[in-house]
Amino acid sequence: MSDMSATKQLAGDMNSPAPQHSEVPLGTSTDNNVSSTNNNMSTWAMSNLQKLNVTELYTQQRQSLRPWLDFFNTNQFKPPANIKAGARRLVFNVEHFQTNYFIVIIILSIYCIITTPALLFILLAMGAGCYLVSLKNHESPLTIMNHQIAISQQYLAVFCLCVPLLLMVGAGSAIFWILGASVFVIFLHALFHQTPNQEAFGVQMEEMAPSSDYILEFKIDVFKTLKIVGITTGVLTAIGLGAYYIHRRTQSSKRVILRDEVRNILRPFQLTEEQLRRVMANLNTEMTNGLKSDDTENLDLAMFPTYVHHGPSGQESGEYLVVDLGGSNFRVSHVSIEGRNRMRLNNKIFLIPHSLLLGEGEKLFDYIAECLQRFIDDNKLSLLKSANYKFDLAFTFSFPCKQTSLREATLVSWTKGFSCTSVVGNDVVLMLQQAIDRRKGLKIQVVALVNDTVGTLMACSSIYRDCKAGVILGTGTNACYFENLDNVPKWTGVRDNIHKQVIINTEWGALGRHGCLDFIRTDIDRELDESSLTPHQQVFEKMISALYLGEIVRLIIVDLVQRSILFPGRMQKSPSIRPDYNIFLILRGSFYAKHVADIENDTTEDLSITTTILTSIGIHDPSYDDCYIIREVCKTVSLRAAKLAAAAVAVLINRLNMSSVTVAIDGTLFRHHQQFKHNLTRTLGRLVPRTHRLVLSEDGSSKGSALVAAVDRRLKTAPMTYDKTNLPS
Structure with missing residues (x-):
């Protein structure tokens, strides 16, 4: 029967006279009538249930399936004219496309299950269990203690056994998703899909004058339907909420247990303020001792005077070349200083062949001279220069040196x-x-x-007149600051009204060489130190610099793997390289400080950034708990480094003893690791009551070094009387 015929028949039925009911005299009992009615209904229900079978149900639904071309016909999608028309359209389409909507729900359910492997596995296991029960009962019924267990009871037992597993793998969340997605899709389709039939249906419904009995029955049916829908929705919602709550509690409990185990391992890395102040006291003592003697064998800190006595005044000018040597490449710069410290910079980076890093020193310096020649020629710097013109060059050399003048420096060690x-x-x-x-x-x-620390200080002191300290927090760490010559007993240079202070290169990365930091060193720190290229040296640097942060995290991860806390099953107590194990994890230096920074800053809900980083280094398919623990490790190691750096900077500020002081800082940790910078600043605020400011130094190794040469030239041509402004006490 077509939809239009059905509509006409419905209209005809509604216009026909209402059925006549026999009246029951007042006072007459109706029990017999009710009983008779109930018996008739029961008989009707039983007869219909007997007639109903799966094949007939499938046939009925198959016949009511609407063509999919009609279902997806985009030309029929139009917004309803008003709310009333939209309501009619919803009612019609839900009835008209009920089988199609049922198939949509099935498709969404299948998609949800397939994309949740754990849920799919449990459902398959439950199906397999029911199948085995069926096979077993086909052979012989199950009997326990002479009591035969019905097959329906066995199915129920299998289902009950699977319910906790379903809850653990997120069945509640899946139910909510299916309900939400189904309602959303069906609602939008039913609201916007328009067919001629539904318009005719709407017009005829408006023209009808239904009887009061029909309206009453219709209202009762609607009320019952809404009641059933409400109860069903409430039950499903309660089940979903319960499943979701149990799932979250299970995951949370598991995570808390894991975090408790990890916390015991990370506790030695968590420094208290009392420990930090003890570090400050030890560093201050070693700095004072280093200013008294050049006995570098028995002292932690060399405290080298740099023979730089003054910061820029703003009157410096001229052209300077700068060579910055401090790693596997070096930079050549041309710096033009104009009035009031306005500077123009042009530079080029040259890679040092590995053979020169380990070869003869003379060849290394010949290569630097060759690159200088190429830089001058490429930039045509010799043009318009007189035949006797010589460029002044500042040599930024980031290795421990003992200086005897601004132009004399003996290398202590590579x-x-x-x-x-x-x-x-x-x-x-x-x-x-x-x-x-x-x-x-x-x-x-x-x-x-x-x-390089001096260059960092000088570059900022041209802007901030109270800048009296420079710090490097990068691949390595070091610091310098202005010190009164009266506090430097080992100074053998000139002492007069001009030379009242000098910048001291602390070389504080060597702190702890004689054990003053043993109270905060961990087994991981000692393992890293023993396996490094410089055992028992640069102890402080190995706890805070970018070169070693990643390695500390890697060693902790390996320890957690060996304890079966991370990546269970991938590594045993004695690790061996196996095809299913990440080879990078057991290679020294395979985890970088950049990884630490990125993982620490991972705020995504599923820790996707951490997952991507771990995958990139060969750790495939890490679980959420694995990523969570590794992020905690990175946070802890980074926080310790920031706290130790803050303690060291606090010592500089206290030694300067100025009402207000600016500290210039450069290096990858301070420049790019924002959480490290935040933790350093926050910790420093608790350790130092004095007013202070931390500023990022830009191009300190180039501009700052050029300023050192420019200040030296200015002092030679126009000697000055020393200005006591901002002099450290």
Whole structure:
């Protein structure tokens, strides 16, 4: 029967006279009538249930399935004219497309189950269990203690056993998703899909004048339907909420247990304020001792005077070349200083061949001179210069040196992977000058050797007149500050009205060499130290610098894996390289400080950033708990480093003893690791009551070093009387 015929028949039925009911005299009992009616209804229900079977139900639903081309016909999607029309359209489409909507719900359910592997596995296991029960009962009924168990009871037992597992894998969340997605899709389709039949249905419904009995029956049916829908929705909602609550509680309990185990391992890395103040006291003592003597064998800190006595005044000018050597590459810069410290910078980075890092020192300096020549020629810097013109060059050299003047510096030891022969114990300024002189036509004079911390300080002091300290927090760590010469007993240079202070290169990365930091060192720190290229040296640096933060985290991860807390089953007590195990995790240096920073800052709900990083280094399919624990490890290690750095900076501020002081800081940790910077600033605020300011130094190794050379030139041409403004007490 077509939809229009059905509509006409419905209208005809509604216009026909209402059925006549026999009246029951007042006072007559109706029990017999009610009983008779109930018996008739029961008989009708039983007869219909007997007639009903799955095949007939499938046939009926199959016949009511509407063509999918009609269902998805986009030309029929139009918004309803008003709320009343929308309500009619909803009623009609839900009835008209009921089978199609049922199939949509099935498709959404299948999609939800397939995309949840754990849920799919449990459902398959439940189906397999029911199938085995069926096979078993086909052979012989199940009997327990002479009592035969019905197959329906066995199915119920299988279902009850699977319910806790379903709740654990998120069945409640899946139910909510299916309900929400189904209601959303069906509502939108039924509201916007328009067919001619539904418009005719709406018109005829408006023209009908239904009897009061029909309206009453219709209202009762609607009320019953809404009641059933409400009860069903309430029950499903309660089940879903309960499942979701149990699932979250299960996950939360598991995570708390894991975090308790991890907390015991991380506790030694969590420093108290009392421990930080003890670090401050030890550092201050070692700095004072280092200012008294050059006995670097028995002292932690060398405290080298740099022979830089003044900051820029704003009157510096001129052109300068700068060579910045501090790693596997070096930078050549051309800095033009104009009035009031306005500077223009042009630079180029040159890669140092690995063979030169370990070869003869003379060849290394010859290579630097060659690159200087190429830089000058490429930038045509010699044009418009007189034949006798010589460039002043500042040499930024980020290795421990003992200076005897601004132009004389003896290398104490190589670090950062350098091991060139015939350099340690020699004057590196002289070696560079000799290499330059060997290249005919290269007219350069090395006028200053500058540590990178000094360059950091000088670059900021041109802007902030109260900047009296410079700190590097990057691949390594070091600091310098202005110290009164009266507090430097080992100073053998000039003492007069001009030279009242000097910048001290602390080399504080070596703190702890003689055990003053043993009270906060962990087994992980000792393991890292023993496996490093410089055992028992740079102890403080190995606890806070970017070169070692990633390695500390990696060693903790390996420890957690060995305890079966992380990645269970991938690594045993004695790790061996197996195809299913991440080889990168057992390689020293495979986890970087950048990984630590990115994981620490991962605020995504599913820790997707952490998952991506772990996958990139070969740890595939980490669980949420794995990622969560690793993030906690990164946070703890990074926080300890920031606290120790804050304690060290606090010592500088206290030693300067100024009412207000600015500290210039450079390095990848302070520049790019925002959480590290935040933790450092917050901790420093608790440790130091004095007014202070931390500022990022820009191009300190280039601009700052050029300023050192410029200040030296200015003082030579126009000697000054020392200004006591902002003099550290």
